[in-house]
Amino acid sequence: MPLYAELAAKPDVKYIAGGATQNSIRVAQWMLQEPNMTAYIGCIGSDKFGAALTDACKQDGVLAKYMVDASAPTGTCAVTILDKERSLTTNLSAANNYKVSHLQQAENLAVLEGAKVVYSAGFFITVSPESMEVASQAMLKSGGAYCMNLSAPFIVQVPPFRAVLEKLLPACDYLFGNETEAQAYAEAVGWDTTDVEFIAIRLSLVPMAGNKPNRKVVITQGAEPTIVAIKGKVTKYPVNQLSKEQLVDTNGAGDAFVGGFLAALIKGKDVAASCKAGSYAASIVIQHSGCTYPAKPDYTI
Template sequence: MSANYEGVLLGMGNPLLDISSVVDEAFLNKYDVKLNNAILAEDKHKPMYDELASNYNVEYIAGGATQNSIRVAQWMLQIPGATSYMGCIGKDKFGEEMKKKSTAGGVNVHYYEVDEPTGTCAVCVVGGERSLIANLSAANCYKSEHLKRPENWALVEKAKFIYIAGFFLTVSVDSILLVAEHAVAKNKVFAMNLSAPFICEFFRDAQEKTLPYCDYVFGNETEAKIFSKVRGWETESIEEIALKISALPKASGTHKRVTVITQGADPTVVAEDGKVTTFPVILLPKEKLIDTNGAGDSLWEDFCLNWSKRRA
C-alpha cells in the first residue's frame, strides 16, 4: 500500500513561519486588523511581528495555507513521502526551522531557497477566532524555473491529486498553470481554494486563468460573497453562488467541478452538476475550541485525503 501512496498528494504555495499568539482586540485595533480576516502585510503592520515576539507568548509553526494542508494530510496518512510540497524560503534560521519541522512530519519538501528572509505570518487569536497577516518575503520569490527542474517536475508527474491555495496567485500564476495543464492532460484531480476575500477582489484576472482547470473549488461564505460581487452576480445566496462557480467554463469534461463552501457553524454547501447538497456541522463545545487557524486548510486536507485513498 505504501508504494501506491508515494507522492500521491502535491501542494504548491507560500511557505510561512506562523507566529501564533493569543492577543486582545486592542492589539488588533492598533494595527487596523479585522477579526477573521487574512491580509498581506503593509508597512503599518511590520512592527507587529517584533511586538508579538517580545510581549506575547508565541508559538512558531511551519505554516502557509497549502503547507498546513499537506502537513496534516501527511500526519493522517502516516506513510513517509506520501505528500510533497514546493514553495520558496530564505537561507536563514527560520528557513532551517521550516525544513526541520516539515521533514520531521514526513513531507517530501522541495523548497526553492533565495537570499531573502523566510516569509512569516502573524496569527492573532482573539476568543478562539484568528486573523492572519502575512509578510511573504521569500515566499513571494518562487519561480517556475524551480518547478521545471527534473527532480521537482518528477513530483508533479508522480502526484495524483494536486492542491494549491489561492494565495499562490499573488506569486506565480505561470507555475500554477503548468501543473494545472499537466493535471488536465493526465486526467489528475486539480483543486484550489478561494483563500481570502482580497484574492477574489484584487486578483480576479489571475483567478480567471486558473479556474477552468479546477475540479474542486473550496472557500468560505465571506470569500464566496466577494467572488459573486466582483462578477456582478447580484446574489449573496451561498447555494446560488456555489452553483454558479461549479458551472463556470472548464478545461476538461473528465471531472465535473465540485464547489465546497463552508459557513462556520452553519451547514457546508456542496454544489455539483447543477445540484446543491448541504451538510450540517457537528458543533464543537466552545471550551474545546483553541482557535480556528488552519480550520479551512484541514477541511480540504480531509477531503482530498479521502479522494487520494480512492484513487491510489
C-alpha cells in the same frame, strides 16, 4: 516590523510551522499516516525559520521541495488571538519570490507529474500564476485532480487576480472557499446575490477543459454545514460540533478542512467521505494553537 519585535519579546510566544497550502498538505499527510504520500513545493529563505519549516515537513513525512532564496527571509505571519478569534499580520518575504523555473526542474516536475492530486491556494496567484498554469496543465494531461482555493476576498476582488482564477477554473476539478469568499466573488462579477448555494452552483457550471468531469465546488461555512455543488446540484454536509469550551484557536481551520478532504480524495473516497474527513481534521485543529494536531488522528479514512 514593530509588531513582530513586540510579539517576539513576549515570554509565551509560540512558533508554529504554517502557510495556507503547507498547512493543508501537512494535515493531509497527518491524516494519511504514510510517509511521503504528500509533497510541498514553495519558497523559503536561508534562515532559522526556513530550517524550521524544512524540519516540520520532514518530521511530518511531507516531501519538501523548496526553492531557497538567500536574498530574502522566510515568510512569517503574526497571529494574535482575542476571544478565540484570530487576527493575522503577514510578511510574505521569500514566499513571494517563487519562480516557475524551479517547478520546471526535472526532479520537481517529476513530483508534479506523478501526483494524483495537486492543490494550489488562491494566494499563489499573487506570486507565480505561471506555476499554477503548469500545475493545472500537468493534471489535465495526466487525468489527475487539480484543486484550488479562493483563499481570500481580495483574490477575487482585484481584477488581475480574478482574471488568473477564471483562466485556471476550466482545469479545476475541486474549488474550495468559504461563504465570505464566495459572496465576494459574486459581488465582483456582478451576480447580485449573496445566496451561497446559488454562487456555488454557478461556479460548478463553468465549462471544464478537455475531457475532465464536472467540477466540485466546496464552500465551508464555519460551524454551519458545508455546501458542495456538482452539476448544478447542491448537497450539504454536516460538520463536527464542539462546545465553546473546546475551542482554542480557529487559525488554520479552513486549511485543515482542505487537508482532510484531500487526504480522503487521495484514497479514492467520494465527496461525502472527503467532507467528513475534512470536518474531522478541522475539529481537531481548532482545539489546538495554530495548525497543530496530536501525533496521530483518531480517524481512519
